[in-house]
Amino acid sequence: MTRPSSKRRDTIAQALDGLTDGAAIMVGGFGLCGNPEALIQGVLDAGARDLTLISNNSGNMGKGLALWLRAGIVRRVICSYIGNNEDLHRLMAAGAVEVEITPQGTLVERMRAAGAGIPAFYTPTGVGTVVADGKETREINGRTYLLEHALHADFALIRAQRADAFGNLRFWRTARNFSPVMATAARVTVAEVDHLLPNGAIDPDDVHLPGLYVQRLVEVTQHEDPFEYRTTRPRPDAGA
Amino acid sequence: MTRPSSKRRDTIAQALDGLTDGAAIMVGGFGLCGNPEALIQGVLDAGARDLTLISNNSGNMGKGLALWLRAGIVRRVICSYIGNNEDLHRLMAAGAVEVEITPQGTLVERMRAAGAGIPAFYTPTGVGTVVADGKETREINGRTYLLEHALHADFALIRAQRADAFGNLRFWRTARNFSPVMATAARVTVAEVDHLLPNGAIDPDDVHLPGLYVQRLVEVTQHEDPFEYRTTRPRPDAGA
Amino acid sequence: MTFSKQDIARRAAQEIPPGSVVNLGIGLPTLVADFIPPGSDVWLHSENGLLGMGPFPFEGDEDPQLINAGKQTVTVLPGGSTFDSAASFAMIRGGHVDLAILGAMQVSQHGDLANWAIPGGRVMGIGGAMDLASGARRILVLTTHTTKDNEPKLVAACDYPLTAVRAVARVITDLAVLDCTPEGFRLVELAPDVSLQQLRQATGAPILTP
Amino acid sequence: MTFSKQDIARRAAQEIPPGSVVNLGIGLPTLVADFIPPGSDVWLHSENGLLGMGPFPFEGDEDPQLINAGKQTVTVLPGGSTFDSAASFAMIRGGHVDLAILGAMQVSQHGDLANWAIPGGRVMGIGGAMDLASGARRILVLTTHTTKDNEPKLVAACDYPLTAVRAVARVITDLAVLDCTPEGFRLVELAPDVSLQQLRQATGAPILTP
Numbered sequence: 063m064t065r066p067s068s069k070r071r072d073t074i075a076q077a078l079d080g081l082t083d084g085a086a087i088m089v090g091g092f093g094l095c096g097n098p099e100a101l102i103q104g105v106l107d108a109g110a111r112d113l114t115l116i117s118n119n120s121g122n123m124g125k126g127l128a129l130w131l132r133a134g135i136v137r138r139v140i141c142s143y144i145g146n147n148e149d150l151h152r153l154m155a156a157g158a159v160e161v162e163i164t165p166q167g168t169l170v171e172r173m174r175a176a177g178a179g180i181p182a183f184y185t186p187t188g189v190g191t192v193v194a195d196g197k198e199t200r201e202i203n204g205r206t207y208l209l210e211h212a213l214h215a216d217f218a219l220i221r222a223q224r225a226d227a228f229g230n231l232r233f234w235r236t237a238r239n240f241s242p243v244m245a246t247a248a249r250v251t252v253a254e255v256d257h258l259l260p261n262g263a264i265d266p267d268d269v270h271l272p273g274l275y276v277q278r279l280v281e282v283t284q285h286e287d288p289f290e291y292r293t294t295r296p297r298p299d300a301g302a
Numbered sequence: 303m304t305r306p307s308s309k310r311r312d313t314i315a316q317a318l319d320g321l322t323d324g325a326a327i328m329v330g331g332f333g334l335c336g337n338p339e340a341l342i343q344g345v346l347d348a349g350a351r352d353l354t355l356i357s358n359n360s361g362n363m364g365k366g367l368a369l370w371l372r373a374g375i376v377r378r379v380i381c382s383y384i385g386n387n388e389d390l391h392r393l394m395a396a397g398a399v400e401v402e403i404t405p406q407g408t409l410v411e412r413m414r415a416a417g418a419g420i421p422a423f424y425t426p427t428g429v430g431t432v433v434a435d436g437k438e439t440r441e442i443n444g445r446t447y448l449l450e451h452a453l454h455a456d457f458a459l460i461r462a463q464r465a466d467a468f469g470n471l472r473f474w475r476t477a478r479n480f481s482p483v484m485a486t487a488a489r490v491t492v493a494e495v496d497h498l499l500p501n502g503a504i505d506p507d508d509v510h511l512p513g514l515y516v517q518r519l520v521e522v523t524q525h526e527d528p529f530e531y532r533t534t535r536p537r538p539d540a541g542a
Numbered sequence: 543m544t545f546s547k548q549d550i551a552r553r554a555a556q557e558i559p560p561g562s563v564v565n566l567g568i569g570l571p572t573l574v575a576d577f578i579p580p581g582s583d584v585w586l587h588s589e590n591g592l593l594g595m596g597p598f599p600f601e602g603d604e605d606p607q608l609i610n611a612g613k614q615t616v617t618v619l620p621g622g623s624t625f626d627s628a629a630s631f632a633m634i635r636g637g638h639v640d641l642a643i644l645g646a647m648q649v650s651q652h653g654d655l656a657n658w659a660i661p662g663g664r665v666m667g668i669g670g671a672m673d674l675a676s677g678a679r680r681i682l683v684l685t686t687h688t689t690k691d692n693e694p695k696l697v698a699a700c701d702y703p704l705t706a707v708r709a710v711a712r713v714i715t716d717l718a719v720l721d722c723t724p725e726g727f728r729l730v731e732l733a734p735d736v737s738l739q740q741l742r743q744a745t746g747a748p749i750l751t752p
Numbered sequence: 753m754t755f756s757k758q759d760i761a762r763r764a765a766q767e768i769p770p771g772s773v774v775n776l777g778i779g780l781p782t783l784v785a786d787f788i789p790p791g792s793d794v795w796l797h798s799e800n801g802l803l804g805m806g807p808f809p810f811e812g813d814e815d816p817q818l819i820n821a822g823k824q825t826v827t828v829l830p831g832g833s834t835f836d837s838a839a840s841f842a843m844i845r846g847g848h849v850d851l852a853i854l855g856a857m858q859v860s861q862h863g864d865l866a867n868w869a870i871p872g873g874r875v876m877g878i879g880g881a882m883d884l885a886s887g888a889r890r891i892l893v894l895t896t897h898t899t900k901d902n903e904p905k906l907v908a909a910c911d912y913p914l915t916a917v918r919a920v921a922r923v924i925t926d927l928a929v930l931d932c933t934p935e936g937f938r939l940v941e942l943a944p945d946v947s948l949q950q951l952r953q954a955t956g957a958p959i960l961t962p
Contacts, residue, residue: 141667178846180425182442185419227831236592239590246848289604290609294598295600333819413838476817476819532825535810535811
């Protein structure tokens with residue numbers, strides 16, 4: 063039961079084997095929360111270029127996927143929010159990166175559809191807005207909907223808290239976000255995990271993402287996990 | 303934190319309040335596994351009639367939802383499999399119950415769509431079969447797909463192993479099946495739970511179905527949980 | 543005396559029915575959380591995958607993997623749950639979020655909402671705005687009544703890029719509480735010492751009085 | 753000597769690549785589980801919401817809430833997982849199940865499959881059959897070569913109600929292993945002592961030899 067899984071990779075380079083120029087890559091995380099930090103650096107080290115990056119924010123504050131943007135290895139970005147990702151603002155304004163901005167719910171539902179064998183679906187989101195430009199609309203039960211299509215990728219790079227050898231994953235709190243959905247939509251999913259455990263370490267009822275969606279696992283014990291906005295309140299006086 | 307939830311109902315009758323003749327009711331379970339046994343009996347006791355029953359098997363071996371069929375309170379069934387549900391075979395043959403048989407994956411995806419605000423989606427399942435009769439087909443990226451529509455219900459009656467006061471649910475093993483999906487697709491979801499616990503008893507990362515999908519909770523500690531096929535293998539001699 | 547930001551947030555909190563699931567947008571709507579009465583069984587939804595969002599953590603307890611949609615560190619209350627983004631937006635799109643309280647750049651009398659891009663301005667992105675505006679059961683907008691240049695934000699028809707059409711039910715501004723109707727904004731409540739004339743002058747659409 | 757049911761199941765097990773995810777249909781396909789070599793890292797998927805299905809439980813350990821799609825009590829292996837039906841069929845429809853091994857009433861040379869209803873017979877229902885047949889990456893069919901009345905089940909075109917079109921890759925029967933092609937069934941392997949002539953007589957479509 064505890065024999066080494068064939069999904070385990072010892073190095074980041076091995077985990078990213080076959081990632082070529084021009085690949086479409088989904089990267090998990092909401093802003094900098096839940097980023098696969100070592101895999102992001104690894105793509106840079108591997109020298110892949112001309113990438114299509116599919117990620118909700120595609121970096122922020124010069125960190126995370128902003129590394130790819132600064133290195134000039136991204137040709138196209140599909141995201142929902144730019145915010146204060148100055149690198150993306152600059153490259154978009156300069157015409158150096160093509161940017162497709164999609165409603166967040168549509169972005170993730172397109173991934174879910176890709177993973178679930180649904181080639182297209184109707185959604186109310188974006189009707190009557192620029193998002194509807196060039197898209198088919200249809201009235202169903204008296205309401206107008208847009209047709210949106212499945213969004214696939216060559217690779218999904220995600221971060222999880224715990225994995226077992228088969229690749230069953232658990233995520234911590236809101237670091238889950240897009241990661242399990244991206245894993246279903248990519249041809250090859252690589253999970254960067256804090257803890258790689260033997261099969262049996264995660265109860266069947268406690269699995270967030272079943273292992274059949276994960277092709278490779280790499281254990282990375284150290285992460286920066288940067289804060290974007292460290293908001294707190296004063297601790298009530300504990301006495302003493 | 304542990305004040306009684308307003309979702310808690312003390313009796314089955316209270317939990318089913320407002321369930322009227324002609325209602326469309328989804329009932330969780332795969333065959334007899336994971337049935338809300340007390341709620342099934344409760345609908346019978348409440349005297350509701352002329353029901354549309356949406357459930358994968360709609361009873362079996364005279365048990366579970368077969369009680370409704372025998373009592374003649376069901377007008378229409380939407381299911382995926384009849385198998386050895388003799389009551390349904392008999393009523394269908396007699397024309398006493400209208401039966402719509404749907405591929406199992408399409409059935410549950412239609413519920414998921416209803417819950418997720420997706421009015422319609424394309425699926426490969428059923429293309430070129432009787433399931434496609436009268437349905438729109440469409441070629442997308444060189445493959446033919448069927449258009450299927452969201453399936454809503456008035457009530458969902460489900461069974462769970464553990465609930466907290468807000469209605470967060472956990473299911474046990476394969477008793478989960480359709481239940482969490484049905485909960486998203488119904489106007490009123492009633493959960494029959496083995497254990498009703500205070501908020502905080504289920505870790506946020508361990509919730510199978512978030513509580514916003516559950517409108518009413520009723521604790522039922524005793525269940526028959528019948529076996530359909532009790533298959534075993536001999537226990538190896540343990541010595542002694 | 544006009545409504546302060548705090549007043550707007552306090553007034554908005556009165557719009558939240560007990561037991562409901564509410565999504566608070568970034569900015570002014572975030573302040574509403576401070577005015578929800580304890581024990582009212584209100585569950586805050588954050589579209590990055592959290593229901594049952596609690597207050598900011600105590601100093602030293604902040605977790606970079608527990609944030610809200612504004613990327614601020616938060617906490618999770620007992621009874622809260624985490625889930626992936628597809629599940630989170632299924633809740634929104636499927637009408638399971640009872641109320642979304644959003645900011646706005648423009649709102650039309652018909653309830654059209656513009657809150658994601660200024661023409662000619664820098665595009666910040668759409669994020670969850672379009673899903674929330676078209677998916678939540680009820681949309682409440684909190685905004686200043688006019689721009690910094692004294693242009694009305696409540697208008698007959700939006701000329702900013704739209705977020706959703708026929709979406710907003712009610713608007714709370716520094717001057718008034720108003721409902722969207724095809725005929726104009728229907729006055730619900732005036733801020734203290736604000737006159738109807740003042741309100742009309744600051745609004746780019748008809749004001750209907752009860 | 754034709755292939756016995758055990759032979760068919762043993763031969764089918766050879767079609768399973770190590771590390772793959774496999775769904776076994778009810779009946780003959782269920783027997784295949786007994787022939788999967790230990791340590792081959794094969795993960796059995798059951799469409800009612802289980803991946804990593806193990807053998808039947810020891811007497812006394814059976815759990816009515818842990819069953820397979822045939823409603824038999826089963827176990828779950830270390831590394832297994834449970835999930836809801838929508839997630840389970842997303843795996844199937846999305847092509848994440850590498851191989852489905854199914855029974856059949858008829859298979860056409862083109863790979864059309866009929867396995868859910870006999871014309872004029874009692875309808876047992878569709879269950880997961882259509883989803884599996886159109887969604888799994890590869891479809892292997894196990895069946896007797898002919899019906900009890902000696903009618904061929906491998907035909908040029910199915911006249912039973914279809915489960916899926918152009919779906920089946922390979923068929924294993926008591927007489928042979930055959931691949932579906934538009935021109936006919938291509939012979940892969942004959943059962944011991946079965947002649948090509950015998951096979952052709954029992955088949956309702958052309959047999960192509962390698």
